[in-house]
Amino acid sequence: MTPVMNATDLQAFLARDFGQVAADFTVERVDGAGVCLRLKVAERHLRPGGTVSGPAMFGLADVAMYLAILSRIGPVALAVTTNCSMDFMRKPAAGQDLRAEARILKLGKSLAVGDVLVFSEGVVEPVARAGLTYAIPRATG
Numbered sequence: 001m002t003p004v005m006n007a008t009d010l011q012a013f014l015a016r017d018f019g020q021v022a023a024d025f026t027v028e029r030v031d032g033a034g035v036c037l038r039l040k041v042a043e044r045h046l047r048p049g050g051t052v053s054g055p056a057m058f059g060l061a062d063v064a065m066y067l068a069i070l071s072r073i074g075p076v077a078l079a080v081t082t083n084c085s086m087d088f089m090r091k092p093a094a095g096q097d098l099r100a101e102a103r104i105l106k107l108g109k110s111l112a113v114g115d116v117l118v119f120s121e122g123v124v125e126p127v128a129r130a131g132l133t134y135a136i137p138r139a140t141g
Contacts, residue, residue, distance in 0.1 A: 001107070003030050003071040010035070010067045017077050025063055030071045034103040034114070037064040041097050050094040052120075057098065058086055061116040061130035064100035069112045069134055072104065076137060082111075083133040092120035092127040110136055 005013070007027040014022040024045075029036040037060065039045070045056040062081055069079055092098060099121065104114040111133060118128040 001032060001072055003032070004074050005071045006030050009075075010071060013070065013075050014063075014067075017075075021059070021063070025060075027067060028099070030067075034101065035064055035068040035071055037067060037100045037102065039098040039100070041094070046094050052092045052094065052098060054086075054088060057088065057092070057118055057128050058084070058130070060098055060100045061086060061102075061118055061128065062132065064102035064116050065104075065112075065114050065130075065132045065134065068102040068104050068114060069107070069136070072107055073136065078137045079112075079134050081132060082135045084130055086128060086130040088128050090120070090123070090125060090127040092118075093123070096121035096123075098127070108136075110138070112136060 007030045010027045026038040039060040045052050047053040099119045100116050102116045106113045113133050116130045117126040120127045
């Protein structure tokens with residue numbers, strides 16, 4: 001399916017509607033497969049032991065899937081996460097950005113299901129995997 005919002009559109013949407021976190025993320029790619037989103041890892045994303053925290057990785061996966069869905073349906077700010085299951089498989093490097101590859105598996109009228117692989121910059125194997133479901137609000141009008 002051809003995206004209706006490109007990387008520039010999604011980055012502008014984040015800045016406008018989610019300014020509190022927009023500076024943390026860069027939309028690197030939007031295509032028929034999904035979205036690639038980068039988390040610019042900073043000190044606030046780390047936990048003791050010198051690794052990126054689970055909540056920071058969850059946030060990256062969640063925002064990546066949200067943007068993948070919006071890339072297909074347009075700027076629907078009220079689409080919300082209804083389920084997420086996340087596996088943390090490897091310790092990401094503290095000094096490296098994280099990259100999420102989000103892929104939509106099913107996009108219906110009221111639900112979207114997808115998966116996200118999270119990679120630490122410079123590492124081939126994913127550091128985490130998430131499966132997410134989103135509720136899509138009914139169109140009004």
